[in-house]
Amino acid sequence: MSEFKVVGQSVPKADALDKVIGRAKFAADISFPGMLYAKALRSPVAHGILQHIDYSAAAALPGVAAVLTGKDVPGANNFGIIIKDEPVIVKNGEKIRKIGDTLALVAAENEAIAEQALALIKVDIEELTPVLCPIAAMQPDAPKIYDKGNVLAVRKIVKGDTEAGFRDSAVVVQQQYKTQMVEHAYIEPEAGIALFDGDVVTMWVSTQNPHYDAKEVARNLNIGLNKVRVIQAATGGGFGGKLDVSVQVHLAMLAVVTRRPVRMVYSRTESIKNSVKRHPYTITMKTGADANGRLTAFECTIIGDTGAYASYGPGTLTRSAVHATGPYEIPNVKITAYTVYTNNPQAGAMRGFGVPQVAFAHEAQMDMLAEKVGISPLEIRLLNALRPGSLTATGQYLEQSVGIVSTLEAAAAKVREIKLERRGGRL
Amino acid sequence: MDKIKIQFVLNGETRQVEVEPDLLLIDLLRERLGLTGTKVGCGEGDCGACTVLLNGKNVNSCLLLAARVNGCEVVTVEGLGSYDKLHPLQEAFIAEGAVQCGFCTPGMLLSAKSLLDVNARPTREEIARHIAGNLCRCTGYTKIINAIEKVACADRHCACSREAEEGR
Numbered sequence: 001m002s003e004f005k006v007v008g009q010s011v012p013k014a015d016a017l018d019k020v021i022g023r024a025k026f027a028a029d030i031s032f033p034g035m036l037y038a039k040a041l042r043s044p045v046a047h048g049i050l051q052h053i054d055y056s057a058a059a060a061l062p063g064v065a066a067v068l069t070g071k072d073v074p075g076a077n078n079f080g081i082i083i084k085d086e087p088v089i090v091k092n093g094e095k096i097r098k099i100g101d102t103l104a105l106v107a108a109e110n111e112a113i114a115e116q117a118l119a120l121i122k123v124d125i126e127e128l129t130p131v132l133c134p135i136a137a138m139q140p141d142a143p144k145i146y147d148k149g150n151v152l153a154v155r156k157i158v159k160g161d162t163e164a165g166f167r168d169s170a171v172v173v174q175q176q177y178k179t180q181m182v183e184h185a186y187i188e189p190e191a192g193i194a195l196f197d198g199d200v201v202t203m204w205v206s207t208q209n210p211h212y213d214a215k216e217v218a219r220n221l222n223i224g225l226n227k228v229r230v231i232q233a234a235t236g237g238g239f240g241g242k243l244d245v246s247v248q249v250h251l252a253m254l255a256v257v258t259r260r261p262v263r264m265v266y267s268r269t270e271s272i273k274n275s276v277k278r279h280p281y282t283i284t285m286k287t288g289a290d291a292n293g294r295l296t297a298f299e300c301t302i303i304g305d306t307g308a309y310a311s312y313g314p315g316t317l318t319r320s321a322v323h324a325t326g327p328y329e330i331p332n333v334k335i336t337a338y339t340v341y342t343n344n345p346q347a348g349a350m351r352g353f354g355v356p357q358v359a360f361a362h363e364a365q366m367d368m369l370a371e372k373v374g375i376s377p378l379e380i381r382l383l384n385a386l387r388p389g390s391l392t393a394t395g396q397y398l399e400q401s402v403g404i405v406s407t408l409e410a411a412a413a414k415v416r417e418i419k420l421e422r423r424g425g426r427l
Numbered sequence: 428m429d430k431i432k433i434q435f436v437l438n439g440e441t442r443q444v445e446v447e448p449d450l451l452l453i454d455l456l457r458e459r460l461g462l463t464g465t466k467v468g469c470g471e472g473d474c475g476a477c478t479v480l481l482n483g484k485n486v487n488s489c490l491l492l493a494a495r496v497n498g499c500e501v502v503t504v505e506g507l508g509s510y511d512k513l514h515p516l517q518e519a520f521i522a523e524g525a526v527q528c529g530f531c532t533p534g535m536l537l538s539a540k541s542l543l544d545v546n547a548r549p550t551r552e553e554i555a556r557h558i559a560g561n562l563c564r565c566t567g568y569t570k571i572i573n574a575i576e577k578v579a580c581a582d583r584h585c586a587c588s589r590e591a592e593e594g595r
Contacts, residue, residue, distance in 0.1 A: 012522070017510070017521060020504075020508075021464070021510060022464020022465070186530075187474060188466070236528045236530030237528040268473075
């Protein structure tokens with residue numbers, strides 16, 4: 001056996017020492033002399049058109065260094081990891097698509113002045129009927145959140161013939177499942193600090209995605225990528241939620257305009273209102289099995305509420321479609337997954353990326369099928385589990401390294417051990 | 428607003444500062460005194476990231492007015508240990524893998540200290556109850572409790588420590 005220094009050893013985490021000492025620098029821990037504090041004015045309505053914005057009183061307030069609105073965005077004024085549909089600041093005459101859309105930015109000598117300035121900005125919004133349910137959003141007469149329509153993406157998987165499969169089934173279970181929106185609630189709210197030094201914007205940010213952030217800053221400031229430097233500060237949790245842009249473009253704009261260091265730290269309320277969420281799903285699932293419990297056919301429709309902006313929505317729903325059959329081999333499969341815009345908070349990446357929602361559904365189906373067939377939940381899973389040689393729903397031939405059977409067997413052995421212990425060693 | 432003169436002991440050192448009547452302890456520590464080890468997670472006393480010790484008790488510094496610590500003793504994570512001389516809790520947190528993103532860590536360490544200072548051998552349940560006000564969103568509670576328990580057991584009167592010495 002070879003000796004490794006790291007593999008197989010318990011190695012202290014590289015930054016653990018700085019973190020237990022209190023020296024690790026999270027973005028909100030960094031400051032520079034002459035630093036300004038930034039705050040954003042957020043939309044109070046979920047759907048509307050920004051008609052007019054008057055920030056003269058805010059700009060005149062002593063201690064305010066800059067007030068920026070949509071017209072001040074030098075570049076594209078849009079960002080998004082897959083589709084560039086989220087505005088940096090909503091411009092006059094343009095759409096507001098969720099509560100929390102940015103309407104203006106303020107940089108001031110301290111946070112209290114910045115808050116005061118926000119309160120002095122007058123906005124005139126023409127309210128539109130918000131669309132808060134993805135199923136309602138899919139109807140032809142639903143108010144359009146985007147001109148292109150509310151269905152952002154459709155993913156279809158077809159394998160075999162499900163009609164024939166259900167005809168040959170001895171038992172069929174059909175159910176609808178709904179999963180809820182989930183907030184990541186990383187313990188550190190979004191934060192960053194930016195400098196404009198010469199002609200380069202440098203920032204330290206709480207992020208999972210510094211390279212992507214740099215591209216979005218460059219596009220929206222209309223400057224070269226070589227003029228943007230994004231440094232990931234110690235990051236207090238992300239769980240997928242810090243893959244999207246938060247303070248980055250706002251900070252860069254304010255640093256360039258004021259030529260002073262600018263720091264922006266979200267309050268917890270602001271973080272919850274403006275960060276991405278886990279997609280809420282409506283899943284309709286129909287699963288058939290023969291009299292022995294072997295799966296015969298599977299149909300599934302998934303509607304994912306991606307909220308006002310795409311974020312990772314199309315990717316999340318693709319992953320859900322691909323994994324909807326779970327770790328089971330089914331000969332006949334038909335899956336359709338819709339990513340739908342609403343005026344809810346935008347949903348994006350979160351631990352598991354669309355798979356936990358469908359797992360909740362396919363595992364409930366397996367339990368119900370087992371009961372109908374008259375076998376145990378373990379038996380029906382072992383009977384149908386993917387193995388080397390299986391074909392997945394997408395037609396992938398699994399050659400090796402399929403762990404579900406050994407995992408089920410190990411879990412079953414542990415259950416037997418615990419049951420035995422509880423009975424005091426008596427079988 | 429007239430400023431208030433206060434004097435308090437911060438990490439073993441007597442400090443005299445002038446504070447506004449509405450200044451929070453967390454802002455005094457982080458923004459005025461540059462002690463950024465204490466974190467702000469929620470600003471309303473829910474998450475415990477801002478935990479400091481006030482006369483030995485774990486408190487949320489985001490809910491305390493700075494003026495309130497006049498005449499008191501305050502300990503922040505910076506006063507717990509140093510690179511050269513780590514506190515046993517800091518050592519245990521590193522060794523047990525109890526540090527993930529690290530944002531809750533300073534508050535966790537101080538809450539743990541406030542427990543061990545009055546109860547050197549708490550049960551796992553007592554540890555869990557005592558850190559209930561400190562949220563870890565990486566959900567690394569098992570390892571955090573392991574680390575605190577390790578320090579408690581290092582007390583030489585502890586049964587598990589004796590077992591270890593006897594090579595059992």
